[in-house]
Amino acid sequence: MAVFSLEVLTPERTVVSTEVEYALLPGTDGQFGVLANHQPLMAALGLGIVEFGPLRGKRRKIALGGGFVEMHGNKMVIIARTAELAEEIDVLRAREAKRRAEERLRSQRSDVDTARAQIALQKALLRLKVANDE
Amino acid sequence: MARTSREIKRRIASISSTQQITRAMEMVAAAKLRKVQDRVASTRPYYERLAGSLAVVLQAVEGSGVELPEIAQRRTGERHCLVVLSSDRGLAGGYNTNVIRRAEAFLQEHPHTELVIVGRKARDYFRRRNRTALAEYVGLGDEPQFRQGMDIGQVILDFYLHGMFDQVAILYTQFINTLTQRVRLRPVLPIQSEIASGSSGPEPVYIFEPSATAVLEELIPLYVNAAIYQSLIEAKASEMAARMNAMAQATDNAEELIEELNKTFHRMRQAQITKEIAEIVGGADALQA
Numbered sequence: 471m472a473v474f475s476l477e478v479l480t481p482e483r484t485v486v487s488t489e490v491e492y493a494l495l496p497g498t499d500g501q502f503g504v505l506a507n508h509q510p511l512m513a514a515l516g517l518g519i520v521e522f523g524p525l526r527g528k529r530r531k532i533a534l535g536g537g538f539v540e541m542h543g544n545k546m547v548i549i550a551r552t553a554e555l556a557e558e559i560d561v562l563r564a565r566e567a568k569r570r571a572e573e574r575l576r577s578q579r580s581d582v583d584t585a586r587a588q589i590a591l592q593k594a595l596l597r598l599k600v601a602n603d604e
Numbered sequence: 605m606a607r608t609s610r611e612i613k614r615r616i617a618s619i620s621s622t623q624q625i626t627r628a629m630e631m632v633a634a635a636k637l638r639k640v641q642d643r644v645a646s647t648r649p650y651y652e653r654l655a656g657s658l659a660v661v662l663q664a665v666e667g668s669g670v671e672l673p674e675i676a677q678r679r680t681g682e683r684h685c686l687v688v689l690s691s692d693r694g695l696a697g698g699y700n701t702n703v704i705r706r707a708e709a710f711l712q713e714h715p716h717t718e719l720v721i722v723g724r725k726a727r728d729y730f731r732r733r734n735r736t737a738l739a740e741y742v743g744l745g746d747e748p749q750f751r752q753g754m755d756i757g758q759v760i761l762d763f764y765l766h767g768m769f770d771q772v773a774i775l776y777t778q779f780i781n782t783l784t785q786r787v788r789l790r791p792v793l794p795i796q797s798e799i800a801s802g803s804s805g806p807e808p809v810y811i812f813e814p815s816a817t818a819v820l821e822e823l824i825p826l827y828v829n830a831a832i833y834q835s836l837i838e839a840k841a842s843e844m845a846a847r848m849n850a851m852a853q854a855t856d857n858a859e860e861l862i863e864e865l866n867k868t869f870h871r872m873r874q875a876q877i878t879k880e881i882a883e884i885v886g887g888a889d890a891l892q893a
Contacts, residue, residue, distance in 0.1 A: 479650045481750040481833050482643070498822075499814050512661060513813035514822040538822055540657050542810075549654055549826065 471525055472506035474544035478520070478532060478553050485532065485553045486522075493546060494521040495539055504541060511541040517592055519600055520548065531556040533600040535593060559601040568594035609876070612869045616862055623858035629695065630851035636746055637782070637844035643747075644779050644841045651834040654827050661823060662795055665816045673821050674765065679794050681770030683716045685738070685760065687832065689776040689839040690723030692742055696843055697850035699777065699785070700725040706787045707775055718769055720760065722836070738763065748840055753833025761828055764793055772828075776835040777842035783849065785842035792831050795824060 471491045478485040494503045496518025504511070515537050523529035535552035571591035575584065665672060688707045690700045704726055711717055719737040721727050727740050739759055744752050760772055772793040777785045812819050 479653060481647060481650050481753070481830055483646045484649065497813055498818070502813070510810040511813065512657065512810050512816075512819050514819050536822075537826065538657070538819060540653075540660075547653055547657075549650065549657065551826065 472544075474506040474508075474541075474546055476522055476546045476548070478548045478550060480550050480553050485550070485555060486530075488522075490522040491525045492522065494519070495548075496520065496534060504546065506544055508541050510543075512538065514538050515548070515550075517589075517596060519596070520553070531600050533559060533593075533597045554597065554600075556600045559597050561598065561601050564594050564597040564601065568598065609869055609872045612865055612872070616865050616869070619858050619862055619865070623855055623862070626851045626854040626858065630848055630855060633844045633848035633851060637841060637848055640747065640837060640841045640844060641779070643837050647830075647834050647837050651830045654823070654830050658795060658820075658823050658827050660810065661812070661816055661820045664810060664812065665820055668816060670817060673817055675761075675824050676795055676820055679770035682714065683718075683769040683771070684710075684714045685718045685720060685763070685769040685772045686710055686714075687720040687756070687760070687772070687774040687776075687835075688722065688726045689774065689835055690721070690726035690729075691839075691843045692724040692744070694725060695850060696847040697853075699843055699846035699850075700729075702787050703775060703777060704729050706789070710775065710789070716769075718763075720756065722756070722839075738768075744836070746840065746844075748833065748836035750829070750833050753836055754829045757825065757829035757832045760793075760832075761825060770794075774832060774835045776839045777846075779838045779841035779845065782845050785845055790831060790835060792828055795827070 473489045473491055475488070476490045476493055477487045492503055492505050494501060495513070496516050498514045498516045501518070502513075515534060517536055518534055520532040520534050521529055522532075533552075533554045533556070534548070534550055537548060537550035537553075539546060539548045541547075567590060571587050571594055574587040575591065662676065665676070686707065688703060690703050694700065700723075707719075707726070719730065719735065720739045720741075721730060721737045722741045722744065724742045727737070727742055730737060739756070741752070741756060763769065764772060771791070774790045774792060776788060776790065778788045779785055810816075
């Protein structure tokens with residue numbers, strides 16, 4: 471299969487720079503896959519999992535905190551708000567974050583920002599899912 | 605300058621202890637510079653990519669005839685917002701002076717300007733002149749975090765969307781290398797499609813998901829935050845480099861001064877001895893006579 475280059479950038483660093491055969495991306499309207507020689511593409515990405523690798527063999531996963539993707543001439547660049555490789559995720563910290571978010575949602579106090587707690591919970595769940603799913 | 609040798613000795617001691625401090629500060633700044641310098645290199649691609657993609661989307665949306673989302677619309681007003689990046693601590697040579705001087709020039713040129721100030725030095729300067737700022741950020745630390753860029757960016761975007769001002773620019777010090785840093789003005793809003801018009805040939809036709817407008821709306825906040833964050837990093841690297849150079853200079857000056865004082869000290873000691881010998885010889889002569 472034809473390959474294309476994939477780069478995942480966060481404000482802090484380059485998370486991944488590699489050659490892949492496919493990538494599965496969390497679009498704002500649902501997951502979609504991209505193969506090599508795709509038409510030039512720009513898409514907004516939501517919170518979700520980026521999966522990539524050779525079609526047969528080891529796939530890798532990234533927990534993505536939103537961003538966008540540009541693909542052009544077999545070069546795919548993901549500009550992420552946050553991105554963590556599955557193997558880099560600190561499971562204990564994610565569990566802790568999940569617990570705290572749930573607590574805040576349960577507490578029903580007026581000073582709790584429900585929307586923010588929801589997002590924190592979703593992020594923690596996503597990271598746990600990505601980390602455990604290897 | 606002529607004083608007793610004891611005074612000179614005391615001065616030498618005082619200068620060498622100052623020199624110890626400047627040398628330590630130089631080394632600390634060098635260590636911090638090394639850390640943040642790597643991040644200048646690792647944050648530039650993100651920002652540049654983002655600027656490039658933004659230009660492509662903006663052109664596509666403009667070309668399609670769809671109305672631009674509010675945040676991307678051109679504004680022609682003359683109300684500005686200037687984000688001034690200075691440091692919290694001094695002893696960095698001309699670092700803060702240069703930024704503040706440029707800010708003053710900007711204010712002269714654009715009287716309707718709201719200030720967003722980062723760093724104690726600029727804050728104190730403008731406070732002394734009774735110039736109020738829209739927002740002030742001090743104590744951001746030696747390693748700027750993306751969160752901080754986001755916080756500042758969010759505030760600016762909110763004000764911008766509420767129509768507080770028409771143009772936003774960041775005044776920061778670009779890190780070129782250890783010896784050279786330059787104060788630069790980085791225009792951020794409104795978005796300019798010329799940011800990266802260096803591409804040759806016709807632009808490929810992109811597919812936009814879910815739509816070009818949606819992508820643009822997603823990109824602009826990212827871009828603003830990244831622009832601020834990247835500037836914070838550049839400014840921090842420049843600050844450290846400026847401090848390192850200033851302190852290296854100070855250490856050298858102290859060295860020179862110590863050498864000079866040492867010479868004077870020995871000359872005085874020599875003169876004293878000569879004088880004493882002359883007196884002894886004189887005394888002996890007097891006895892013999």
